[in-house]
Amino acid sequence: MKKLFPLLLLLVLSNCKEENKKESTPDLPIAKKEKPKKNNEVVIGVNDSLQSFFTNLFVNEMQDKPDMIYLGKEHKKTFTAIPTESPVKIVGGDPFTLFYYEVELQKGDSMLIDVEKLQISPSRQIDYPLFKITNGERSWAELNFDYLLYRKNISNKAIEFSSSESFSPAGWDPEKIYDNSLELLDSLKNRKEISSDFYTGARLNQQIKLATAKVREANNKNEKLDIQSLGLSLNDKTQLKNKAYIGYLRAVVLYEYFRQQKRVPNSVQFDFIAENKTLLEEDSKLAVLDSYLRSIFFVEKNKFEGYLNKFNSINTNTEIKDKWAAVLSGLNSNKKKLNRSNRNIGILTNLVSDSEFTFDEILAHHKDKVVLIDFWASWCSPCRREMPYLKDLKSKFGTDELQIIEISIDKDYAAWERASKMEKLANEEHSYIIANWEKSNLYKNYEVKTIPRYLLFDKAGKIINEDAPRPSDKKLEELIRASLEP
Numbered sequence: 001m002k003k004l005f006p007l008l009l010l011l012v013l014s015n016c017k018e019e020n021k022k023e024s025t026p027d028l029p030i031a032k033k034e035k036p037k038k039n040n041e042v043v044i045g046v047n048d049s050l051q052s053f054f055t056n057l058f059v060n061e062m063q064d065k066p067d068m069i070y071l072g073k074e075h076k077k078t079f080t081a082i083p084t085e086s087p088v089k090i091v092g093g094d095p096f097t098l099f100y101y102e103v104e105l106q107k108g109d110s111m112l113i114d115v116e117k118l119q120i121s122p123s124r125q126i127d128y129p130l131f132k133i134t135n136g137e138r139s140w141a142e143l144n145f146d147y148l149l150y151r152k153n154i155s156n157k158a159i160e161f162s163s164s165e166s167f168s169p170a171g172w173d174p175e176k177i178y179d180n181s182l183e184l185l186d187s188l189k190n191r192k193e194i195s196s197d198f199y200t201g202a203r204l205n206q207q208i209k210l211a212t213a214k215v216r217e218a219n220n221k222n223e224k225l226d227i228q229s230l231g232l233s234l235n236d237k238t239q240l241k242n243k244a245y246i247g248y249l250r251a252v253v254l255y256e257y258f259r260q261q262k263r264v265p266n267s268v269q270f271d272f273i274a275e276n277k278t279l280l281e282e283d284s285k286l287a288v289l290d291s292y293l294r295s296i297f298f299v300e301k302n303k304f305e306g307y308l309n310k311f312n313s314i315n316t317n318t319e320i321k322d323k324w325a326a327v328l329s330g331l332n333s334n335k336k337k338l339n340r341s342n343r344n345i346g347i348l349t350n351l352v353s354d355s356e357f358t359f360d361e362i363l364a365h366h367k368d369k370v371v372l373i374d375f376w377a378s379w380c381s382p383c384r385r386e387m388p389y390l391k392d393l394k395s396k397f398g399t400d401e402l403q404i405i406e407i408s409i410d411k412d413y414a415a416w417e418r419a420s421k422m423e424k425l426a427n428e429e430h431s432y433i434i435a436n437w438e439k440s441n442l443y444k445n446y447e448v449k450t451i452p453r454y455l456l457f458d459k460a461g462k463i464i465n466e467d468a469p470r471p472s473d474k475k476l477e478e479l480i481r482a483s484l485e486p
Helices: 145-155 174-190 196-221 243-257 266-275 282-299 301-314 318-338 359-365 381-396 413-422 441-446 474-484
Strands: 041-046 053-058 067-071 079-083 088-094 099-105 110-121 124-133 348-350 370-376 402-408 431-434 453-457 463-465
Touching: 041 067, 053 110, 067 079, 067 381, 067 413, 079 413, 099 124, 099 145, 110 145, 124 145, 145 174, 174 196, 196 243, 243 266, 243 282, 266 282, 266 301, 282 301, 282 318, 301 318, 318 413, 370 381, 370 474, 381 402, 381 474, 402 413, 413 431, 453 474, 463 474
Parallel strands: 041 110, 370 402, 402 431
Antiparallel strands: 041 079, 053 067, 053 088, 088 099, 110 124, 348 431, 370 453, 453 463
């Protein structure tokens, strides 16, 4: 059994749609059946019995931080609608128990999620999500292939856990996992539970993941490995949009040119591939450089624009060039929305009118009321968990008694707008985003260095509590009631 390396085994699901052929009648004109128009959203819901379910949401590949989705009885919400014009992904898992999932949703899809309690060792049980598209044609087995393979790997000990309460698995066997995947795919195909396209794509992805694991192990142990023996071309043009394949090429680059070097920056790898003749031909080279550029965007942000210029100077792929032009346009648009020439440090705006306010103006406007300020952000998991409890407070007190004001510290305007729509805040006049947050007096005066954070002001506009209890804590309601007393 091989030792565990911190490798994310995300299985990318392929989506297939079979067309129904309709027989024509020679004597009658054939009426074209229009496809139902799909709404510009995806709907994600959970079984009514679920207490709590959390997942990450990605609406585009350049999303810096995932959106947080909390559903279930504990969160007083069983479904959410996400506005979108393009596919979105929900991604999750647990590195300590080696399970991961990634499911892509198309515009108009409605997904229902349930959870199965899976025993993975005598002393440990996990909640594994199961997915169903309620208004589409994708099969259950395709959507839940990750789950079926994980269950098989546990049952025949391709992944093992110790009997102790140790966080890490005892070990995993990549060869055995690969064999399990082929056996499972063959079985599902024979039972006609998956399409031929899914079968072919999943088999290849499992081969890629095994090859990647072998390359990384050889690199870590400084062992010799014949890359050709892995059976994968380094220049397969049909796979250059496959995330698993690009991950394999990057692993080969590290093995061949940076062996045993630890934490080689993406910018260093970019420069080497851009400036030297390597095993990668032109198309593969551009795809790998594109992947490095994406990593630089996330990890080495201060270098991004310089490396984008480098990439554009050698890039001959129009599709990739257009993609990065759109990314740059989006970044510039985002900056303008948060930092207009007349939008000074600490200015607050909302989605209702896009008018501009100072914090003092907002506080003064609500004189004679108790005011609760909620500092949050789209990427803040604890913040999003508190949203249902804030709604409860709004329902318990009249707006003539209590005014709740949400202030987002997001630096990504689009992420704030999307999260506001998901949390039903987009139409609320008192839900704001603040410009240049860390330079603002509001940040300095109240030392808001972590979120969620709640400030409570009395009817005269004086601070009662600079770090009030969270809305889920009954003490906050008691504090508000005491502040309302004459």
